[in-house]
Amino acid sequence: MNRIVFAMQNGWRERHRLKEFLTNPKLQLTSLSDLTVEMIEAAHVAVVVLDFDGVLAPHDANRPTPEAHKWLEKLCLSIGEPRVAILTNKAKPERLRYFREHFPGIQVVRGVAKKPYPDGIWEIANYRGIESSRLLLIDDRLLTGMLAATLAPCQARYFSKPLKSFRRHFFKEMFFSLLRFLECCWIRAMGNTKAL
Numbered sequence: 190m191n192r193i194v195f196a197m198q199n200g201w202r203e204r205h206r207l208k209e210f211l212t213n214p215k216l217q218l219t220s221l222s223d224l225t226v227e228m229i230e231a232a233h234v235a236v237v238v239l240d241f242d243g244v245l246a247p248h249d250a251n252r253p254t255p256e257a258h259k260w261l262e263k264l265c266l267s268i269g270e271p272r273v274a275i276l277t278n279k280a281k282p283e284r285l286r287y288f289r290e291h292f293p294g295i296q297v298v299r300g301v302a303k304k305p306y307p308d309g310i311w312e313i314a315n316y317r318g319i320e321s322s323r324l325l326l327i328d329d330r331l332l333t334g335m336l337a338a339t340l341a342p343c344q345a346r347y348f349s350k351p352l353k354s355f356r357r358h359f360f361k362e363m364f365f366s367l368l369r370f371l372e373c374c375w376i377r378a379m380g381n382t383k384a385l
């Protein structure tokens with residue numbers, strides 16, 4: 190409950206910046222392949238931080254999709270595993286095992302406090318002794334990932350076409366689709382309002 194109150198309070202405070210993720214295409218990604226090494230280097234990004242659910246796989250999956258796996262391999266070949274991190278609110282043992290087996294150099298973080306608290310972002314930056322502004326977070330939620338990035342602060346791209354599998358988890362995917370829809374409506378409606 191505290192997390193929801195924190196998200197609503199800070200979402201309101203950061204509403205102008207959150208709206209930019211909906212209105213500025215340069216702050217969005219529609220697929221992982223849209224993120225190129227050239228973009229990463231041009232923005233002086235030291236670490237690419239990826240959300241798991243919706244970005245690497247549909248909700249609750251134990252491992253990334255085959256396409257996401259291939260993209261991760263390519264990314265790690267280009268910039269190296271230490272420059273990639275996973276920030277997920279669900280660090281399930283199956284996921285940890287997957288990264289240990291396939292990408293042992295990728296740091297997987299849940300954070301002392303879940304997103305939208307910025308603790309996980311700070312943990313990744315502190316581990317490397319760098320400013321959080323050198324991190325780039327890719328996340329499909331405005332009031333969790335993008336809000337955490339705004340508060341940290343770090344660079345961020347809103348993953349606007351999240352991966353879903355209605356066949357596997359119909360009700361959960363419906364629930365998260367509804368959440369995304371509601372938070373988009375809220376930020377669109379409130380994004381231009383002045384303080385009360």
Ligand SMILES: [Mg+2]
Pocket residue numbers: 240241242243244328329330
């Ligand atoms: Mg997500």
